[in-house]
Amino acid sequence: MTIKSSHKNAGSIRRAAVIGSGVMGAGIAAHLANAGMRVVLLDVVPQALTAEEEKQGLTLADAKVRSRLASAAVARMGKAQPAQLYDPSWASRITPGNLSDHLSALGDVDWIVEAVVERLDIKRDVFALIESVRQPGTIVSTNTSGLSAASMAEGRSAEFRQHFAVTHFFNPPRYMKLVEIVPAADTAPEIVQLLSEVCERRLGKGVVIAKDTPNFIANRIGTFGMLVTLEETLRFGLTIEEADALTGPAMGRPKTATFRMLDLVGLDTLLHVVDNVRERSTDAVEQAAFARPALLERLVAAGRLGEKAGAGFYKKV
Ligand code: NAD
Numbered sequence: 470m471t472i473k474s475s476h477k478n479a480g481s482i483r484r485a486a487v488i489g490s491g492v493m494g495a496g497i498a499a500h501l502a503n504a505g506m507r508v509v510l511l512d513v514v515p516q517a518l519t520a521e522e523e524k525q526g527l528t529l530a531d532a533k534v535r536s537r538l539a540s541a542a543v544a545r546m547g548k549a550q551p552a553q554l555y556d557p558s559w560a561s562r563i564t565p566g567n568l569s570d571h572l573s574a575l576g577d578v579d580w581i582v583e584a585v586v587e588r589l590d591i592k593r594d595v596f597a598l599i600e601s602v603r604q605p606g607t608i609v610s611t612n613t614s615g616l617s618a619a620s621m622a623e624g625r626s627a628e629f630r631q632h633f634a635v636t637h638f639f640n641p642p643r644y645m646k647l648v649e650i651v652p653a654a655d656t657a658p659e660i661v662q663l664l665s666e667v668c669e670r671r672l673g674k675g676v677v678i679a680k681d682t683p684n685f686i687a688n689r690i691g692t693f694g695m696l697v698t699l700e701e702t703l704r705f706g707l708t709i710e711e712a713d714a715l716t717g718p719a720m721g722r723p724k725t726a727t728f729r730m731l732d733l734v735g736l737d738t739l740l741h742v743v744d745n746v747r748e749r750s751t752d753a754v755e756q757a758a759f760a761r762p763a764l765l766e767r768l769v770a771a772g773r774l775g776e777k778a779g780a781g782f783y784k785k786v
Pocket of ligand 1: 488489490491492493494511512513533568584585586587588591595612613614615637638639640733734735738777
């Protein structure tokens with residue numbers, strides 16, 4: 470298939486938009502900006518200000534994007550950066566804003582990365598919105614953890630679908646080396662190739678091309694492992710700290726012990742990911758393995774969504 474695209478190589482991707490400024494969107498925007506791209510980072514206007522945002526004097530319209538950006542910045546600045554990989558002017562290349570006021574910005578970029586909440590209905594609405602302003606040739610990718618690429622692209626034009634794929638970054642996007650690229654049925658091979666080059670050459674990632682199966686490769690395996698760890702922790706009456714001591718440093722993973730990792734991921738996001746495999750699986754054993762853990766449901770219902778909410782399995786002090 471030959472497609473008409475203005476993007477001939479990885480170097481021609483200069484302007485990007487990231488939609489969703491949560492845990493992943495803010496981190497992806499920071500990483501793209503650090504690689505030299507100009508980035509608009511857009512989110513919906515929140516219903517209310519948090520106490521922290523009120524203290525900072527933010528308005529409702531800029532609260533979410535600005536505060537998320539600030540925390541991404543702090544996380545990045547706080548860690549040692551190899552000098553050759555770190556460009557201190559990265560933040561000046563990011564323009565945060567709310568989606569409704571800045572929709573037209575999506576008509577003026579080379580690559581749009583969708584990183585909104587893991588719900589098919591919401592993502593599909595976002596792609597319809599993107600299509601209403603996107604210029605032909607603009608690449609669109611989604612950071613979904615494992616929703617069906619084919620379902621997300623449904624209803625979009627053939628030209629949109631040719632330029633659409635999954636680019637699944639891992640958390641935190643700055644440090645995790647892997648990106649899963651998942652083509653949907655109509656994604657043009659040239660776009661898969663181009664996205665691979667951008668991720669590898671511009672963003673310093675290792676790429677695997679995965680099939681459009683529930684949760685792709687890494688999350689299918691990783692989420693299963695996390696659910697088993699949760700189940701065994703409860704079965705043996707371990708504390709969260711004990712389970713993390715066993716599944717973290719003792720296994721050579723000082724920073725990614727199970728429950729710390731789940732708090733970083735977001736417990737609501739984890740539930741969406743678990744639901745996705747269970748609802749799309751036709752295998753009874755797999756459906757049982759991906760049942761919703763009651764403890765996880767209780768934490769999410771209580772608003773303990775993880776680090777982004779100030780508390781999850783751990784409480785931030
Ligand atoms: P999050 O809950 O931290 O952020 C989601 C953001 O989307 C919120 O800021 C929310 O306001 C915004 N949003 C919701 N509806 C919107 C809309 N209609 N338009 C614009 N913005 C909207 O979630 P996250 O953890 O950043 O996850 C984002 C995506 O990345 C999901 O698809 C998730 O599965 C995927 N992902 C998450 C992780 C992780 O570890 N958290 C890792 C890899 C991939």
